Amino acid sequence: MKNTDKRLIVALDFPTWGEAEKLVNQVPEVMFYKVGLELYLASRGEAVVKLREMGKEVFLDLKFHDIPNTVAQASRQAVAQGATIFDVHAAGGREMLSKAAQAVQEQAEFLQVRKPLLLAITVLTSMDEEDLKDIGLPDLRRTVRAWAKLAQESGLDGVVASPQEISLIRETCGPDFKILCPGVRPSWAEAGDQKRILTPRKAIELGADYIVVGRPITQAQDPRLAALRIIEELSTVS
């Protein structure tokens, strides 16, 4: 199908599978969807199965953050669900990250399935310097750099980060480390609760491998038109 771009992942933040399914059917050009906490729980995990049956790729965004054994075991389940990408929090630390990476490798070999990309959340795009100070972390860019480096040293494939930190992460982790960016807002959309944002084109130009866009598409009057405008914007950047 023309007019698709797998660098665009649409966040299906809906309270029922029915609403999510309607959106997916409205925008056949979008091939990659994010299932987060709300839809995963509302659909009792079925959203992932249904999207796979519809031929879509899934970013399973459950942001695991727990003791190393618990996260490793949950990671095995994420591999079994057929996600293309899933994530854990970098703040879980070196042992949690490396056990998760090891579990993904082992489980993919055991099930003989394609190994999903395992990404680490750095600093959430809804937080700014002030929010970080509140939780005792004094320097946003130093934190992002340290967490990205830790994720890479622990064997992860990449990070989830604000587009504003792409250059910093590229400098630190090199060209092959994956960077997935939420906090992406077309010039015509509202920021909402996102604080560290850039446009889709700018994010890709700076070196993002994937962008995640939710409400500018899912809450648009015409979601298909909104998605096509973003796909068109991306097509100008190779």
Ligand SMILES: O=C(O)c1cc(=O)[nH]c(=O)n1[C@@H]1O[C@H](COP(=O)(O)O)[C@@H](O)[C@H]1O
């Ligand atoms: O892990 C994520 O996807 C994520 C990380 C982050 O730092 N910021 C962030 O917004 N997200 C997710 O990306 C999506 C962004 O949605 P919109 O703000 O509606 O475009 C939401 O589903 C968030 O859960």
